[in-house]
Amino acid sequence: MKRLLSGLSGFIMLAATNAYALPEDKGISMLPAGSALAEEVHFFHNGILMPIMTVISLFVLALLLWVIVRYNAKANPEPRKFSHNTLIEIIWTGVPIIILLIIALPSFELLFKEDVVPDGKQVVARGDGQTVDFVFPNDFVESRMVRRADHLQVILDDGVEQTTLKNRRDFRVQGWGERDLVVSLNEPAPAGASVILRGGRSTQNVTDCPMSKRYIDACEKEVVLAPTMTLKVNGYQWNWQYSYPDFGDFDFFSNMLTEDQTTPELYRFEVDNRVVVPVGETIRVTTTANDVIHAWALPSFAIKIDAVPGRINETWFRPEREGVYYGQCSEICGVKHSFMPIAVEVVSRPEFEAWVDEQRELIGLEPMFGDGNTTLAQADTAAAAE
Ligand SMILES: [Cu+2]
Incomplete structure (x- = not known):
């Protein structure tokens, strides 16, 4: 109950100050990107896949219309009877291979980036x-x-x-x-x-690189530093358990708020205890599950990773902007599958440290950061001394 209250009071406090990355009614674009990697994924979709799909669809539509008009029984009463054409067969095999390569190469690069936790x-x-x-x-x-x-x-x-x-x-x-x-x-x-x-x-484009520069791969790159923390995610039927092994291994469950506990806009997105992470730092995420397969999906960070019982999957993200980001279990996991949302709150380092100390207090641990002004180096010493 104490934890629920602290979660709720945090929610009310932050609701006033933070922007939400929520799906829009009738929206068709991606949720706003919260990381440079998500921007790259969005560019891959909006700048590479969509143009290719649009051109192919229009081309096929034009071919269909041409055949309907030019080769119907009335316009073309005497059909020709050839059975193959080598040149056309080479073209319709070769061109799709080239298109698939254009799609595959950048997607392999993105998969690699998501899979390999940075070590900079x-x-x-x-x-x-x-x-x-x-x-x-x-x-x-x-x-x-x-x-x-x-x-x-x-x-x-x-x-x-x-x-x-x-x-x-x-x-x-x-x-x-x-x-x-x-x-x-x-x-x-x-x-x-x-x-x-x-x-x-591990390098990534700096954030807010314009699309025109992305087309020619001319964005300024930056080295991504190794994670400063690990977030352990454990899927249950039907809620998420999160733990923070670097900060005393406190853990908590995150349950969806009911209709009368939140606003209509946030219903089915908002939870009692949000994940809290510091902005601008690399977060290692490991997922597993307690019962059946779940999937931890957070579109704003381009994350969708299975949580499989008896096995640990790993990925990472580096949030660039403060705010609250919402996701949803994305592996059908039983009757309440659609009632296990994910809410991640990205805050500044001092806010994060204050939050960590609050969570430690709940399980009777000494504060790790004190007044919230402790530097990372001091925190390392404190962790080593514990
Ligand atoms: Cu699930």
Whole structure:
């Protein structure tokens, strides 16, 4: 009951401040993307699949109309009697193969991105007005090593703003694919500024890249850092259980609110206890189920992953904007299948830490972050000391 109350009060508090990503009445487009990867998936649908489908449908429609008009019994009383045409057969086999390849290649890339949890890492060094060489420890496994310019980002942070430096123009790199990457800036980093080296094989487009740039794959890319937390999802007939192993392994069930507990707009989307995650951080998601197969689906993050009893599936997302995102179990799992919605609330780091401490208190654990201003590094020390 205590948890239900805290969930409800949280809901009322946040309902006033946060935007919802909800399906619209009579809407036909995708739910707004909440992550860069979802934007890529949406581009794949809206920018690649839809044009191809539209052209094919119009072409087939035109062929049909042509045959109906030109070759009906009245217009063409004497039909020709040939049985095959090699050129046409080569074309109608070859062209679909090319179309399928155009669809397959970007979709394999997206599947790979969703499947492989990012492992990028960053090191931060201080500039002193003299030093030009900075070392990035390239200690990944062989297949994940930083080998190319787009696997590495060099950012200069002067405390006010961050500037992404350009390979060759601003710095040179020695030792691609080797243990230590040496980044040599063309000009020494100013005293007091931070040099952020971010490396890894998982990259994504920066958010809000325009569609025209996506067509020619010219969006600016960024390295995705390794997860800062794991969210364990467990499907039940008929609700979800979530646990947070990195923060004391507290867990809770998330049940759909009844019609009189929420607004008509949110009925069948809203739950008593939402998943809460921090914005801008990589979240590892593992799914499993307690009884039958469920599926954890969250369209705004382009996630749909089966939750299978006796087995663990893994995926990830990196929410870019704060807000509440809704999803739904997407594997028919029994009579109340359509009554197990998913609600994910993306909040700032301090809000997330305050929420974590609240959840820990419910199971009698000491707060992990205290006043909500603790840095990540301090949290790591606290977790290690526990
Ligand atoms: Cu289900």
